[in-house]
Amino acid sequence: xxxxxxxxxxxxxxxxxxxxxxxxxxxxxxxxxxxxxxxxxxxxxxxxxxxxxxxxxxxxxxxxxxxxxxxxxxxxxxxxxxxxxxxxxxxxxxxxxxxxxxxxxxxxxxxxxxxxxxxxxxxxxxxxxxxxxxxxxxxxxxxxxxxxxxxxxxxxxxxxxxxxxxxxxxxxxxxxxxxxxxxxxxxxxxxxxxxxxxxxxxxxxxxxxxxxxxxxxxxxxxxxxxxxxxxxxxxxxxxxxxxxxxxxxxxxxxxxxxxxxxxxxxxxxxxxxxxxxxxxxxxxxxxxxxxxxxxxxxxxxxxxxxxxxxxxxxxxxxxx
Amino acid sequence: xxxxxxxxxxxxxxxxxxxxxxxxxxxxxxxxxxxxxxxxxxxxxxxxxxxxxxxxxxxxxxxxxxxxxxxxxxxxxxxxxxxxxxxxxxxxxxxxxxxxxxxxxxxxxxxxxxxxxxxxxxxxxxxxxxxxxxxxxxxxxxxxxxxxxxxxxxxxxxxxxxxxxxxxxxxxxxxxxxxxxxxxxxxxxxxxxxxxxxxxxxxxxxxxxxxxxxxxxxxxxxxxxxxxxxxxxxxxxxxxxxxxxxxxxxxxxxxxxxxxxxxxxxxxxxxxxxxxxxxxxxxxxxxxxxxxxxxxxxxxxxxxxxxxxxxxxxxxxxxxxxxxxxxxxxxxxxxxxxxxxxxxxxxxxxxxxxxxxxxxxxxxxxxxxxxxxxxxxxxxxxxxxxxxxxxxxxxxxxxxxxxxxxxxxxxxxxxxxxxxxxxxxxxx
Numbered sequence: 001x002x003x004x005x006x007x008x009x010x011x012x013x014x015x016x017x018x019x020x021x022x023x024x025x026x027x028x029x030x031x032x033x034x035x036x037x038x039x040x041x042x043x044x045x046x047x048x049x050x051x052x053x054x055x056x057x058x059x060x061x062x063x064x065x066x067x068x069x070x071x072x073x074x075x076x077x078x079x080x081x082x083x084x085x086x087x088x089x090x091x092x093x094x095x096x097x098x099x100x101x102x103x104x105x106x107x108x109x110x111x112x113x114x115x116x117x118x119x120x121x122x123x124x125x126x127x128x129x130x131x132x133x134x135x136x137x138x139x140x141x142x143x144x145x146x147x148x149x150x151x152x153x154x155x156x157x158x159x160x161x162x163x164x165x166x167x168x169x170x171x172x173x174x175x176x177x178x179x180x181x182x183x184x185x186x187x188x189x190x191x192x193x194x195x196x197x198x199x200x201x202x203x204x205x206x207x208x209x210x211x212x213x214x215x216x217x218x219x220x221x222x223x224x225x226x227x228x229x230x231x232x233x234x235x236x237x238x239x240x241x242x243x244x245x246x247x248x249x250x251x252x253x254x255x256x257x258x259x260x261x262x263x264x265x266x267x268x269x270x271x272x273x274x275x276x277x278x279x280x281x282x283x284x285x286x287x288x289x290x291x292x293x294x295x296x297x298x299x300x301x302x303x304x305x306x307x308x309x310x311x312x313x314x315x316x317x318x319x320x
Numbered sequence: 321x322x323x324x325x326x327x328x329x330x331x332x333x334x335x336x337x338x339x340x341x342x343x344x345x346x347x348x349x350x351x352x353x354x355x356x357x358x359x360x361x362x363x364x365x366x367x368x369x370x371x372x373x374x375x376x377x378x379x380x381x382x383x384x385x386x387x388x389x390x391x392x393x394x395x396x397x398x399x400x401x402x403x404x405x406x407x408x409x410x411x412x413x414x415x416x417x418x419x420x421x422x423x424x425x426x427x428x429x430x431x432x433x434x435x436x437x438x439x440x441x442x443x444x445x446x447x448x449x450x451x452x453x454x455x456x457x458x459x460x461x462x463x464x465x466x467x468x469x470x471x472x473x474x475x476x477x478x479x480x481x482x483x484x485x486x487x488x489x490x491x492x493x494x495x496x497x498x499x500x501x502x503x504x505x506x507x508x509x510x511x512x513x514x515x516x517x518x519x520x521x522x523x524x525x526x527x528x529x530x531x532x533x534x535x536x537x538x539x540x541x542x543x544x545x546x547x548x549x550x551x552x553x554x555x556x557x558x559x560x561x562x563x564x565x566x567x568x569x570x571x572x573x574x575x576x577x578x579x580x581x582x583x584x585x586x587x588x589x590x591x592x593x594x595x596x597x598x599x600x601x602x603x604x605x606x607x608x609x610x611x612x613x614x615x616x617x618x619x620x621x622x623x624x625x626x627x628x629x630x631x632x633x634x635x636x637x638x639x640x641x642x643x644x645x646x647x648x649x650x651x652x653x654x655x656x657x658x659x660x661x662x663x664x665x666x667x668x669x670x671x672x673x674x675x676x677x678x679x680x681x682x683x684x685x686x687x688x689x690x691x692x693x694x695x696x697x698x699x700x701x702x703x704x705x706x707x708x709x710x711x712x713x714x715x716x717x718x719x720x721x722x723x724x725x726x727x728x729x730x731x732x733x734x735x736x737x738x739x740x741x742x743x744x745x746x747x748x
Contacts, residue, residue: 004592020521099637119639120523121593128592129637146641147523186523210520211528 034312051080074310120146154187177237203227328369332690333673348739377409377697389418394630402716404743407699416474422447424466454478472499507531552576558611579627595643630718648718655728696739705731
């Protein structure tokens with residue numbers, strides 16, 4: 001069995017690859033570190049010098065405007081130099097391997113790679129390669145790998161929940177939608193169970209749940225009404241366009257009817273329940289506009305908190 | 321050349337012998353077993369087997385030699401050296417070369433290339449369908465004449481069940497064995513790991529056990545319909561073993577094998593996306609592994625094979641789902657047989673049967689025996705010595721295996737092929 005490459009020999013965070021296996025105090029420390037960074041955004045000069053002189057490479061092998069932008073803003077607010085590479089439009093098409101690409105960028109004195117990749121585990125490969133070639137000083141942040149993990153999204157969700165709900169150990173939380181293909185859901189589940197949430201529910205049709213999901217410590221519901229009853233937090237997942245019809249689901253209409261979050265279904269949750277979504281939303285598919293724009297939605301604050309959380313992660317990994 | 325192998329513990333699974341006995345070899349054959357040499361026997365060479373076990377050379381039902389077509393991954397020379405170092409004297413190679421082994425000329429070329437005294441005997445498995453495409457039958461009778469001992473599809477399925485039925489009927493006409501891997505291509509589509517807890521956690525696309533059992537049900541039904549002699553390759557699940565056992569009880573002639581990896585590893589060994597554990601079929605649950613170990617011990621599974629597949633580093637240094645499938649195995653077959661025997665507390669005569677006499681009978685060849693008159697295909701190994709699996713210690717060009725870094729029991733001292741000393745481990 002290999003050793004987890006994300007913690008160094010002192011148990012400190014070397015890379016952020018997944019939330020799974022991170023101790024509760026590490027998660028709490030990241031959230032605590034993020035708190036003062038939210039205030040940086042309120043200042044006239046939105047910058048701190050923690051990453052001055054450092055080069056952060058955003059390596060996006062898969063398209064994403066939103067996540068890339070928030071990482072870019074986070075790095076810039078920490079005074080880092082940021083280089084954005086959208087690789088699905090450059091070298092990967094010329095047959096260059098992931099590791100060759102990384103080696104070339106490492107030779108340009110990179111300090112951090114923020115990686116998004118369509119294959120689960122790609123950032124692990126990168127981190128292991130950096131360790132194997134004696135370049136431990138380069139940090140890898142997973143910005144989403146296949147169906148596996150999206151740890152900064154998971155962390156910003158925890159930050160959001162803590163902001164509105166304070167005590168994790170008193171909560172019932174439901175994650176709704178395409179868990180099977182969702183790296184966000186996996187990161188959320190690990191974060192919630194690590195932080196001591198006593199009941200994490202997943203709500204989805206059987207076609208959108210991975211085999212053995214209950215072993216991750218969640219309660220499975222197929223009936224959304226039943227699953228939402230009495231919850232404090234509703235975490236919606238995005239349904240990718242290509243899954244909307246075919247052998248997984250018959251149609252978006254039928255999906256919305258069974259698993260779309262409407263005001264009527266939300267009424268089954270606690271009256272003060274909050275509604276979250278990692279974005280981008282499909283209105284009328286997984287969420288009704290009345291809910292998305294309603295008073296219980298905290299979807300835009302999630303985005304704002306995301307910058308602070310990403311600043312915290314980068315500062316903890318590579319801060320001066 | 322007359323050889324005397326002395327002071328060894330002779331284990332001959334075919335005759336259930338496990339005794340301190342010397343072996344006398346002349347003209348490539350065994351001419352005497354016991355304490356005294358046959359009359360008039362004067363050894364030219366004496367091999368000391370003190371502390372060693374003397375057994376038939378191992379018979380491996382699945383070794384990809386990567387020739388023709390993939391010589392950058394391995395060559396006949398490198399892989400035959402690995403086989404000899406692993407005590408293997410006879411092996412079957414699957415037809416998924418490039419070009420595919422679907423015409424007699426290619427098979428003849430391969431067997432001709434392999435005909436060197438220090439090379440293991442090579443038995444090509446011919447393609448059951450042209451290009452392994454599952455559409456048109458190959459010239460099986462011609463291929464058999466060229467040296468194919470069986471017909472199969474490597475790990476490519478025949479999707480069209482009518483073609484599968486006809487292929488099995490045609491093979492049954494000539495009583496050619498049909499070797500098939502049981503994996504439904506639709507349920508396995510895009511899958512890279514066992515559909516279970518680990519795949520769920522790592523976000524890997526899963527291959528359910530039903531992919532094996534559904535394909536197996538089809539194969540077993542058609543075996544009954546056609547009377548074809550079926551050998552199921554690389555069984556991976558407990559449910560699959562149960563089906564094979566039930567089919568045999570119902571009178572269907574079916575045998576099966578398991579690979580060394582599935583005997584010792586399970587889905588957990590993927591760890592953090594370790595591409596060494598990217599295998600086909602996928603490593604399944606711990607429960608499945610226990611059933612495979614017990615099934616091989618009881619004989620429900622007939623043989624253990626290396627499923628040797630040399631993959632270069634470029635093929636493994638990739639994200640898990642993009643990485644190439646396979647691992648090197650020739651030099652690990654004996655150590656992993658011994659490890660399994662130790663852990664299961666099995667008599668060596670039973671354990672070694674699964675890599676000698678039992679696979680030989682599946683191949684339908686006279687081999688895997690130390691009887692007088694048998695070809696002198698012999699493995700002499702020291703069970704107390706260890707084999708450390710490192711890139712340097714492996715002679716195969718394939719350096720990738722999930723067992724890298726492990727210390728395994730058993731080191732081959734001598735390998736004889738037709739009485740020719742093909743490997744001498746005392747040379748360092």
